[in-house]
Amino acid sequence: MSMLHESGEDYLEAILMLQIKRGSVRSVDIAALLGVTKASVSKAMANLEARGYVEMVKRDVRLTEAGREVAERMLERHEFFRGLLIAAGVDPEVATEEGCHMEHCLSDDSFHKLQAYLSR
Structure with a gap:
């Protein structure tokens, strides 16, 4: 693929x-x-x-x-970034739109490291 x-x-x-x-x-x-x-x-x-x-x-x-x-990988990333932005005080509608852009720009490795770091 x-x-x-x-x-x-x-x-x-x-x-x-x-x-x-x-x-x-x-x-x-x-x-x-x-x-x-x-x-x-x-x-x-x-x-x-x-x-x-x-x-x-x-x-x-x-x-x-x-x-x-x-699709599952993208949805996981989108929900992660959307949640992170909302927790930081970003308007939910803006967080949805910006989370959509953010989900595409990190490698799998960087995403998983960031996710693990913020989950501590």
């Missing part, structure tokens, strides 16, 4: 969040959550499917094992 761009990671995270909330995921649900067009979602899903991260089954979008691994 090749490396994903930030947007690809965001799509996978959105799919996971929708699966947790609703069970099944359609492209229109992803578009609504991310605030993008259905055409953008269609293009992204074709790319992610070609790379082995999602499967399109009729109208449902499903994460593959590889896609779920990336």
Whole structure:
């Protein structure tokens, strides 16, 4: 599997969040959550499917094992940074947006070290 761009990671995270909330995921649900067009979602899903991260089954979008691994990692990071920012006094809406950016910029090693350090 090749490396994903930030947007690809965001799509996978959105799919996971929708699966947790609703069970099944359609492209229109992803578009609504991310605030993008259905055409953008269609293009992204074709790319992610070609790379082995999602499967399109009729109208449902499903994460593959590889896609779920990336999505869970991104969601964990997002929730960590969002919580950290809120604990520091940042407005929850701002923390959600900024946590989304922060989740992408650290290596796995740095993230886990920071997480361990702050958990002491």
